[in-house]
Amino acid sequence: MNIHDSYPLRDKAAFAGIGTSAFGNFPASDSYGLGCEALNMALDDAGLRPGDIDGLIVNRIPSYERFAEMMGINPQYCLLTETPGRFSGVSLSLAMQAVATGAAKTVALVYGNNGRSKRVNYGGGDSQWSAWGMTSPGASHAMMWQRHMHDYGTTHADLGWVAEAFRHHACLNPEAVMHGRPITREDHATARPICEPLKLLDYCLINDGAVAWIITSTERARDMRRPPVLISGYARQDNFTYGSAPPTDYWQGAFAKVQSEIYARAGIGRDELSGLGIYDNFSPTVLFSLEGMGFCPHGEGGNFVKDGTLRLGTGRLPTNTSGRHLSDSYMQGWGIIAECVRQLRGDCGARQIPNAEAMQYICGTNIALSAIFRRG
Amino acid sequence: MKPVIDVWSTPFWDAAREGRLMVQRCTDTGQCFFPPAPVSPFTGRPNTEWIESAGRGELFSFVVFHQKYFPGFPTPYPVVMVKLDEGPMLLTNLRGAEASALKIGQRMHVVFDPGVDGITLPQFEIAA
Numbered sequence: 001m002n003i004h005d006s007y008p009l010r011d012k013a014a015f016a017g018i019g020t021s022a023f024g025n026f027p028a029s030d031s032y033g034l035g036c037e038a039l040n041m042a043l044d045d046a047g048l049r050p051g052d053i054d055g056l057i058v059n060r061i062p063s064y065e066r067f068a069e070m071m072g073i074n075p076q077y078c079l080l081t082e083t084p085g086r087f088s089g090v091s092l093s094l095a096m097q098a099v100a101t102g103a104a105k106t107v108a109l110v111y112g113n114n115g116r117s118k119r120v121n122y123g124g125g126d127s128q129w130s131a132w133g134m135t136s137p138g139a140s141h142a143m144m145w146q147r148h149m150h151d152y153g154t155t156h157a158d159l160g161w162v163a164e165a166f167r168h169h170a171c172l173n174p175e176a177v178m179h180g181r182p183i184t185r186e187d188h189a190t191a192r193p194i195c196e197p198l199k200l201l202d203y204c205l206i207n208d209g210a211v212a213w214i215i216t217s218t219e220r221a222r223d224m225r226r227p228p229v230l231i232s233g234y235a236r237q238d239n240f241t242y243g244s245a246p247p248t249d250y251w252q253g254a255f256a257k258v259q260s261e262i263y264a265r266a267g268i269g270r271d272e273l274s275g276l277g278i279y280d281n282f283s284p285t286v287l288f289s290l291e292g293m294g295f296c297p298h299g300e301g302g303n304f305v306k307d308g309t310l311r312l313g314t315g316r317l318p319t320n321t322s323g324r325h326l327s328d329s330y331m332q333g334w335g336i337i338a339e340c341v342r343q344l345r346g347d348c349g350a351r352q353i354p355n356a357e358a359m360q361y362i363c364g365t366n367i368a369l370s371a372i373f374r375r376g
Numbered sequence: 377m378k379p380v381i382d383v384w385s386t387p388f389w390d391a392a393r394e395g396r397l398m399v400q401r402c403t404d405t406g407q408c409f410f411p412p413a414p415v416s417p418f419t420g421r422p423n424t425e426w427i428e429s430a431g432r433g434e435l436f437s438f439v440v441f442h443q444k445y446f447p448g449f450p451t452p453y454p455v456v457m458v459k460l461d462e463g464p465m466l467l468t469n470l471r472g473a474e475a476s477a478l479k480i481g482q483r484m485h486v487v488f489d490p491g492v493d494g495i496t497l498p499q500f501e502i503a504a
Contacts, residue, residue, distance in 0.1 A: 124445040131379035147437040
């Protein structure tokens, strides 16, 4: 018997509700207002009231206490998680654990961000390397991508397939910030440089918005309004060796561990996946993640995405079907996971993956993690 | 931009002012590391010493900033990632050449740029 057969959390927790606010520039609101909007949508989706929530995890909203006070929630489990986007997946696992252990029965997870209207700059300020002008997550990814091109012969044009596919998806999604603004691979190639070798269309958007998920036991979720989406597997490996400088291995070491566990834990193999949600803060991360999860050999990510592998309609692995960080909305992974849930419910309209049965979320960061969801 | 100087990195910046590039070495394993820290990342123990680097290394990767983040850095400007022969990676600036001259794997060596406010910044040139 495979040791992973005993993964104790397989299909134990489920999404019972999903909510996403409008995405854009909303100076008249803030992360609290947007978070309340998303949570109310998730509560309505699940058929719940605030008093039914006994676990609360908030992210990018300054105070869990003020947020809970606003919503009239007095839980038995509550925390605020760290701001980097890797913490969407971390928060997911905390909710799974809380539900599995009985620390909470029904957990609301709420992300709210008003970085666009606040003109938040993801770079600058004092840091280990600022005296040399080195700053920003984008520059760190540019550094990795430069080396990847050297090591494997990938090219900037390979990333154009990623950017074009996700923009195509955003054009099928009326809620996306970039809806109605298609791009070509030529546009990607000629965009203005931000931190070379990366250019504007390799970078995620910055916009205001909020996302809420309600996670409870699969058993309870079955009694709620919508069909549950089960969390079948989860795996994570941190690598803080790269805390200060850009990673030199594209997180492949950490991903190898995640890859060795995630499919066995979920009981779902790569071939059974209907699509992917990949954390796309910058376009190279998508290739690092595909290589890391073994969809293609190391260094082959560029060839793998050529000819539209990630594109709805033509590709074997439709990825980031809402348009996600590059073209829908920068919700730091929270929206990617919400989109996986919507695909598995069949709620996606023009961008629906036919008969979606299972979706995988992958996040390539110093906390490398993945989760697999399936229709309940 | 003034560097962030804390109790652990003070010896690095003091040495730079004297034209020396210093990194820490784990005395249990012999491996060097940077940024400066109270303990060795190879053992977690405080058995470390400062050594003078020969200031030579290899270009691991590089970027060119076009986005302006710091008032003191006219764009575009490159940042180079240099793997010192002693092991640690440094993110630093290129001196004496344009970014178009950079090739991953080429040899680099340290030069010292007396900057503002008594800070000397170790930077790198392409080795002849």
